Amino acid sequence: MSQPTPATGPAAALELRDVAKAFGAVVALRSGSLRVEAGSIHALVGENGAGKSTLVKIVAGVHRRDAGELLLDGRSMDFGSTAESKAEGIAVIYQEPTLFPDLSVTENIFMGRQPVGAGRRIDRAAMHTEAEQLFRRLGVHIDPRRPALGLSIADQQIIEIAKAISLDARVLIMDEPTAALSGVEVERLFAVARSLRDEGRALVFISHRFDEVFDLCDTITVMRDGSYVDAVRTADTDVDSIVAMMVGREVGDLFPKTPAEIGETVLKVEGLSSTGEFHDVSFEVRAGEIVGLAGLVGAGRSEIARAVFGVDRYDAGSVTLAGRSVKPHDPRSAIRAGMAFVPEDRRKQGLVTESSVARNISGVIRGGLARAGLLTGAAESRSAAPWAGRLEVKTGALDMNAATMSGGNQQKVVIAKWLATNPRLLIIDEPTRGIDVGTKAEVHRLLSELAGQGMAILMISSELPEVLGMADRVLVVCEGRITADIPRDEATPENVMRAATRSSQEAAS
Template sequence: MLALREVSKSFGAVRALRGVSLDLTPGEAHALAGENGAGKSTLVKILSGVHRPDEGTLLLDGEPVEFHGPADAQAAGVAVIYQEPTLFPDLSVTENIFMGRQPRRSLGRVDRRAMRARALDLFARLGVPLDPDRPARGLSIADQQLVEIAKALSRDARVLVMDEPTAALSGPEVERLFGVARSLRDQGCAVLFVSHRLDEMFALCRRVTTLRDGALVATDVLADLTPDDLVRRMVGRDLAALFPKQDTAPGEVALKVDRLTREGVFTDVSFEVRSGEIVALAGLVGAGRSEVARAVFGVDRRDAGSVHVGGRPLRPGSPTAAMAAGLALVPEDRRQQGLVMDLSIERNIGLTGLKWGLLSRAAERARATDWAIRLQVKYANLTDAVTVLSGGNQQKVVLAKWLARRPRVLIVDEPTRGIDVGTKAEVHRLLSELAAEGLAVLMISSELPEVLGMADRVLVMHEGRLVADVPRAEATEERIVAAATGRPA
C-alpha cells in the first residue's frame, strides 16, 4: 500500500537514514524497532510528509509519490498518532475531529447535527464510548489519541502510523488502544507501530523492521524471533576501539546522590561517582535521566533526598551553589540551555566566570583562547557569534565554558548528540583525559556504544528508577537494553 524504497535523509553532517526500504501492507500491523537515534522518528516524519527524502522514493499503491507537506500525506490517507496529541483544548471532541472539514449546510453554515452523528458513528466503529460534546481539555492522553484516530478515520486514512503511542498510557489503556488498532487492521488499514517496548510489538504486530544508525538491519516475521534476537538486531554492532577510556584508579567519592526524588519524575535515585571515574547513566528517552541531572545541579527542585559534593551537602535549587561546590552541567539542549546564541564565543565561555565588578577584557580573552585551543574549537574570531559555528564546535564551546571553571564533577547530558564522528571521537578523548586528571564524570547517553566504550560503570534507569549498576567488565549491550526496557536480565 505505502512503501519506501532506498530512502536516505541527512541533516547537515548527520546521516539520519541510509537507504532504508519498508513495505506497509493492508491488514497488517508492522513494528519499527531501533535504539534512540536509529532513525525511527525521521522515517515517521518522511511518511507523514514533514521531511522529504534526499534520495529514494515513496510508493503509494505502487506509484511513486512526493509529499510536499503533511497535507499531501493526509490527502494520500496517511495519519500519524503521536505520543502526545495536540488537540484544541477549548473545542469539543466533535469539533476537533472535523476541524477544517466540517460538514456544511447552505450558506456555508456548519451542520452540527450531521457532524455529531458522524462522530458517534466513528466512535461506534472504534468501539469506544467517548462523549462527542465534551471539550478536549481534561481528556486523558489515551482518550486524546482515540480522538486523533477518529479524526484519521473520518479522513478515510488507510495508513495509521503510531509513534510511541503507549509511552504515557496505563496498562488497560494500552489494551484498549491495541483493540482499536487490531480492529482497524482487520478493516484493511496498514498500521505502523513505533515503540520501545518489545512485548507490545510482539503482542500487536506481524512483522518488524529494525533500524540501526539510520540503516536497515532486517525485516523479520516476529513469530520467528525471540525478544533477545530483536535486542541483538537493535544493538548488535562492532565495538571498535573508537572510545578510548583510559584505565584509572578511582579516587575518593566526588559526587554522592542519596535517595533523590522528584515526585512523578524519578524516585529514590542513589549513586556515587568517584574522581577519575566516568559513570554512564543509560536508559530510554523519558526514563528520567536528564531530570536527575537537572535536580542534582539545582536547575530543578528536588522533593526528597540529598546531594553531596566532595563530602559536603549541596543546597537544593541553586545552580549557583552547585557551581561554587565544583559541579558543572553540560546540558542536553545545546542551543537553548548551553549557549546564548547571539553572544560571541568568548562571552559564552566567559559566562560561567562572571564576577560582580569590572570585567577585564584581557582576562576574558585569555580564558576563552586557552580553552578554545585546548579543545581545538574551529573558529574565525572569538568575537563571532556562536551561531556561525558547526554543532560540534558549539558543543566544544559549551564544554570550554564549563571546563574553564575547573570543576570537580562534570555532568554531561548527551555530549555527542548531533555532532559529526570526528568531533565525537575528540570529545570522547577529552573526557577520558579529564578523568585521568581526576575529574569525576557523569555521562548521560542514549548511544550504547558510547556508554560501553567510555564508562567505568553503567547505571541504568527505567521509568524513573535506577534499576541497574553494572561494572565495566560485566556491561554488555544486551544487559543494558534489558534493564532499560524493564525486562529481567
C-alpha cells in the same frame, strides 16, 4: 576524483544541483547537490558545519538559494516561504524542535490546518484522536491534550515526527531526528520510515550515527565544506569509506578509555526522590571515575541529573559534593561547590545563543574574572580559545553569534563553556549528541583525560556503545529507579538492556 554532481537520469522526486547560499561573509553552501528517488531513503552525511541543515532549509523554503537549481519531479522550484514548500508536499523535521510551548500537543501537530467539523467548527475531538493514532503508530505514549511546554527533547522530537508524518508528504526530510531518541524509539521511527518508502515517498535522513545510516538508507550523499563530494549505494560502501570522504583525514578511535586512578567520593546522592519522576535514587561518583547513566528515553535519567545540579526541585534526599552538602534547587551553589552541567537541551538551557561564542564559553567564569578586575574582551577570548580549539568549534571567529552556528558546533560551545569552569564534577547529558565522527572521538578522549586528572564525571547517554565504551560503572535507570549498578568489565548490551526494561516486564508478568 569525484564527479561534480550526481549522475543524472529520469526525473528524481527531489533534486538539487550546485546550490549555493551565503550569509553575509559566511558561505554555508558552495555547491550542494542531492538526488533522491521516489521510493527510497537517502542519507545526507557530513561533518558539523558541512551545510546539511542549510540545504534542508532551502528545500523547506526557510532560506532562498543564491544560485543553483531545485527540482521536484523534474519541475524547477523556487520557494519563497515554508508554506509554498509544504504545498508541494515537502515535510521537514528540523534539527531543533520548533514547537509552540503554550499550545497543546495536538495543536502543534495540526498547526494551521485544523480539521473542520459540522458548522465549520474546529473538530478538537477528531484532532486528538488522530494525534493518538499517530503516536500509536510511533509506539509512544504522549497525552495529546497537554501543552508542549515541559516536554522532554525526545518527546518534542517525536511530536515533530508525528507532525511531519501527518502531512502525508511526498518528500520527507529528517534532520537528525534520532539524536535525542534511544534504541526503541529509533526502531519505531525506522519502521514508519520504511513503510513510507514502500508507499513510494522519497525520504532524506541526516544523522551522525553511521549504524543508523547503514541500517536504514538505500543511498548516501556525502558533503564536505558546503559542497557535494559523492553519492553511493549503501550496499556498495562501508563506514570507513564514508568517513574518509566526509573528513578527508584520519579519525582517532572512538571511546579511547584509559584507566584512571579512582580516588575519593566526589558526589554522593542519597535517597533522592521527586514525585512522578524518580524514587529513592542513591549513588556515588568518585574522583577519576566516569559513571554512565543508561536507560530508555523517559526513564528519568535527565530528571535525576537536573535535580542533582539543582535546576529542578526534589522532595526528599540529599546531595553531597566533596563531603559538603549542596543546597537543593540552587544551581549557583552547585556551581560554587564545583559542579558543572551540560544539559541535553542546549538551546534552552545550555547556550546563550544571542551572544558571541567567546561570551558563551567564558560566560560561566565571567563572575570570577570580573571580580579579579580582568573582564575585558581579550580576557574572554583568551579563556574561550583553548577549549574552542580543542573541540574544533568551527566558526568564522570567536566573536560570531552562537545562534547561527551549526547544531553540532553549538553543542561543542556548551561543553567548552562548562569545562572552562574547571569543575570537580562534570554532569554531561548526551555528550556527543549531534557531534560528528571526528569531534566525537575528541570529546571521548577529552572526557577520558579529564577523568585521568581526577575529575568525577556523570555521563548520560542514549547511545549504548558510548556508555559501554566510556563508563567505569554503568547505573541503569528504569522508570525512575536505579535497577542495576554494573562495573565496566561486566557491562554488556544485554545486561544493560535487561535492567533498563526490568520493572515494566516485572509489572507485566
